[in-house]
Amino acid sequence: MKIAIVAAGSWGTALSLVLNDNGHDVCVWARNQSQVDKINETGMNEKYLKNISIPKSIKFTSNMKSAFEGAEIILFSVPSQQYQKTLEKMIEGGFMRQGVILINVSKGIDMNTLETMSQITQRLLPEQVFVTLSGPSHAEEVSQKLPTALVSASKSRKAAELVQDLFANDYIRVYTNPDVVGVEISGALKNIIALGAGISDGLGYGDNAKAALITRGINEIAYLGTAMGATVETFRGLAGVGDLIVTCTSMHSRNRRCGILIGQGHSFDESIEAIGMVVEGAYTIKSAYDLMVKFDLEMPITTELYKVLYEGKDARVAVNSLMSRQKKHEIDEYAKGFEIWE
Ligand SMILES: NC(=O)c1ccc[n+]([C@@H]2O[C@H](COP(=O)([O-])OP(=O)(O)OC[C@H]3O[C@@H](n4cnc5c(N)ncnc54)[C@H](O)[C@@H]3O)[C@@H](O)[C@H]2O)c1
Numbered sequence: 001m002k003i004a005i006v007a008a009g010s011w012g013t014a015l016s017l018v019l020n021d022n023g024h025d026v027c028v029w030a031r032n033q034s035q036v037d038k039i040n041e042t043g044m045n046e047k048y049l050k051n052i053s054i055p056k057s058i059k060f061t062s063n064m065k066s067a068f069e070g071a072e073i074i075l076f077s078v079p080s081q082q083y084q085k086t087l088e089k090m091i092e093g094g095f096m097r098q099g100v101i102l103i104n105v106s107k108g109i110d111m112n113t114l115e116t117m118s119q120i121t122q123r124l125l126p127e128q129v130f131v132t133l134s135g136p137s138h139a140e141e142v143s144q145k146l147p148t149a150l151v152s153a154s155k156s157r158k159a160a161e162l163v164q165d166l167f168a169n170d171y172i173r174v175y176t177n178p179d180v181v182g183v184e185i186s187g188a189l190k191n192i193i194a195l196g197a198g199i200s201d202g203l204g205y206g207d208n209a210k211a212a213l214i215t216r217g218i219n220e221i222a223y224l225g226t227a228m229g230a231t232v233e234t235f236r237g238l239a240g241v242g243d244l245i246v247t248c249t250s251m252h253s254r255n256r257r258c259g260i261l262i263g264q265g266h267s268f269d270e271s272i273e274a275i276g277m278v279v280e281g282a283y284t285i286k287s288a289y290d291l292m293v294k295f296d297l298e299m300p301i302t303t304e305l306y307k308v309l310y311e312g313k314d315a316r317v318a319v320n321s322l323m324s325r326q327k328k329h330e331i332d333e334y335a336k337g338f339e340i341w342e
């Protein structure tokens with residue numbers, strides 16, 4: 001199929017390699033001509049994907065017309081805070097023609113509207129066929145063809161299965177899931193918890209602390225997700241706990257690495273700058289905090305991280321606040337399950 005990718009960052013580039021391996025006609029659009037020139041000259045996208053050769057069969061261009069005209073599938077890999085603006089630009093350019101399938105791979109929640117990428121798309125293009133592709137998948141490993149499992153989520157079974165077929169090969173396995181919001185909230189909020197896990201690592205707290213953050217974190221993600229209409233089972237799947245594990249533990253993770261720098265005492269802004277690629281959790285923390293208030297939920301990890309990142313609270317004091325919360329049952333509904341009450 002003819003597939004156009006919006007943005008030549010690390011994930012857009014890694015996915016272009018997979019689609020090219022699978023025999024598709026792939027063109028990557030980048031906004032910056034000097035980046036395109038460099039990739040075309042060197043056969044590498046060194047800033048975003050180190051030491052990976054890019055086959056000549058993948059085209060890179062900064063010309064929107066030549067990238068998007070005739071594309072059957074358009075895959076968006078821009079940072080989520082840029083998604084609405086980019087989609088509007090594509091609509092204005094007349095590139096979102098009827099019949100084109102939109103795949104989104106970015107993981108975040110818009111800070112201004114508090115919408116996920118499917119919700120933005122639905123508002124701007126109510127008839128658009130939309131698929132989100134998510135799951136535990138670092139570009140650095142996918143580009144080395146290391147085994148990876150993904151989730152293709154769409155309201156349309158046909159579209160979810162088409163995307164499953166597009167990416168599946170001997171190193172990529174893709175599952176389908178109709179719970180689009182659940183997959184989106186999982187992918188967006190795991191970045192927040194990974195920032196927290198990184199801060200914990202940077203402070204020198206151990207594996208116990210990180211395991212607690214991951215476990216209580218997925219609870220918190222599911223709490224917000226189900227309030228937004230998601231299915232609880234999605235959170236124990238690849239997009240949920242799977243992506244949470246990889247992002248909280250891998251040194252490839254931009255969110256975790258940013259958190260480590262903060263835990264070591266660097267400022268929030270310095271840490272984001274040092275990563276040099278998008279740190280989605282830095283923005284999604286604000287959206288998640290606002291959604292928590294909107295849905296009137298209690299999300300202690302999100303609250304403390306928001307205070308550390310946006311209100312300057314000391315991270316050690318934030319951990320103390322989490323540890324000294326009122327005592328509670330691990331799962332509220334299970335409280336009635338005690339056999340002996342005295
Ligand atoms: N890197 C990964 O391993 C990975 C894996 C899965 C999902 N994701 C998600 O994919 C999204 C992109 O991540 P990434 O790692 O590729 O980020 P990145 O920082 O490596 O690249 C982002 C790219 O978007 C471009 N860009 C930014 N604003 C733009 C705009 N307004 N218009 C056009 N282009 C613009 C940048 O120039 C850059 O090329 C994020 O939401 C991330 O969470 C990343």
Ligand SMILES: O=P(O)(O)OC[C@H](O)CO
Pocket residue numbers: 107135136137138191194243246247252253254255256278279280
């Ligand atoms: O490197 P991160 O933290 O942006 O995470 C990338 C992917 O979402 C991992 O699945």
